[in-house]
Amino acid sequence: MSNNILIIGFGGHAKSVADCIIRNEQYNIVGYTDVEDKKADFPYLGTDDVLKDLVKSHAANAALGMGFMGGADIRDRIVEVAEKAGLRFPVIADPSAILAKNAAIGDGTFIGKRAVVNAEATVGRFCIINTGAIIEHENEIGDFSHIAVGATLCGNVKVGRHCLIGAGTTVIQGVTIGDNCVIGAGSLVLGDVPSNSKVVGIVKGVKNE
Numbered sequence: 001m002s003n004n005i006l007i008i009g010f011g012g013h014a015k016s017v018a019d020c021i022i023r024n025e026q027y028n029i030v031g032y033t034d035v036e037d038k039k040a041d042f043p044y045l046g047t048d049d050v051l052k053d054l055v056k057s058h059a060a061n062a063a064l065g066m067g068f069m070g071g072a073d074i075r076d077r078i079v080e081v082a083e084k085a086g087l088r089f090p091v092i093a094d095p096s097a098i099l100a101k102n103a104a105i106g107d108g109t110f111i112g113k114r115a116v117v118n119a120e121a122t123v124g125r126f127c128i129i130n131t132g133a134i135i136e137h138e139n140e141i142g143d144f145s146h147i148a149v150g151a152t153l154c155g156n157v158k159v160g161r162h163c164l165i166g167a168g169t170t171v172i173q174g175v176t177i178g179d180n181c182v183i184g185a186g187s188l189v190l191g192d193v194p195s196n197s198k199v200v201g202i203v204k205g206v207k208n209e
C-alpha cells in the first residue's frame with residue numbers, strides 16, 4: 001500500500017502526471033477522484049468527499065492532477081482537505097527532467113518532461129514545472145505556481161505564489177514577479193511585476209541593476 005498513489009482531479013494535466021508516474025515505476029496508480037467519472041484508463045474512486053476512506057483502503061500517497069491557468073485557484077483548499085485526511089504528496093518528476101542536486105523542491109510539485117531545475121533553485125509546494133520549462137540557478141518559485149511549457153526563467157528570478165508564467169515566456173535574470181500574477185504566453189519580461197498583475201508581450205517593468 002505504501003507505493004499506491006491516487007490522482008486528485010483528472011483533466012488534461014492529470015494525463016501528463018499519470019504518464020510520469022508510470023514512467024518512473026515508483027508508484028502504482030490505484031485510481032482518481034473527480035467531480036465525475038472521466039472514463040479514464042484508471043478506476044474512478046469518487047469525489048473528494050471519499051478521500052478520507054481512500055487513505056485507509058487504497059493509498060497513502062496522492063498527486064494533484066488539476067492544472068492551473070491563473071485566476072482563482074481551488075487547489076490549495078483541496079490539498080488542505082487531502083493532507084488532513086492523511087495523504088502525502090510526493091514530488092512527481094519525469095525521468096527526463098534534470099534536477100540539480102542542491103535544488104529544493106516542495107511536496108506535491110510536478111516536474112514534466114525535459115524540464116530543468118538548476119543549481120540552488122527553490123521550487124515551492126504544489127507547483128507545476130511543465131514540459132521543457134527551464135528554472136535557472138537560484139530561482140525562487142512560490143507555492144502553487146505554474147511555469148508553463150517551454151518557459152525560461154533566467155538566473156535569480158523570483159516568482160510569487162499562485163502565478164501562471166505562460167508558455168514560451170522568457171523572464172530575464174534578477175526579475176521579481178509578485179503573487180497571483182498571470183504572464184501571457186510568449187511574453188518577454190524585462191522588469192519586476194507587482195502582485196495581482198496580468199501582463200502580456202514585452203513587459204519592461206522596473207529594471208533591476
Ligand SMILES: CC(C)(COP(=O)(O)OP(=O)(O)OC[C@H]1O[C@@H](n2cnc3c(N)ncnc32)[C@H](O)[C@@H]1OP(=O)(O)O)[C@@H](O)C(=O)NCCC(=O)NCCS
Nearest residue numbers: 130148149165166167182183184185186187198199200201
Ligand atoms: C493572457 C491570457 C491569460 C489572456 O488574458 P485575457 O485577459 O483573457 O485576455 P484576452 O484573451 O481577452 O485578450 C486581450 C488582448 O490581449 C491579447 N493577448 C492575449 N494573450 C496575449 C499574449 N499571450 N500575448 C500578446 N497578446 C495577448 C489579445 O489578442 C487581446 O488583444 P486585443 O485587445 O487587441 O484584441 C492568455 O491569452 C494567455 O496568454 N494565457 C496563457 C496560456 C498558456 O501559457 N498556457 C499554458 C499551457 S501549458
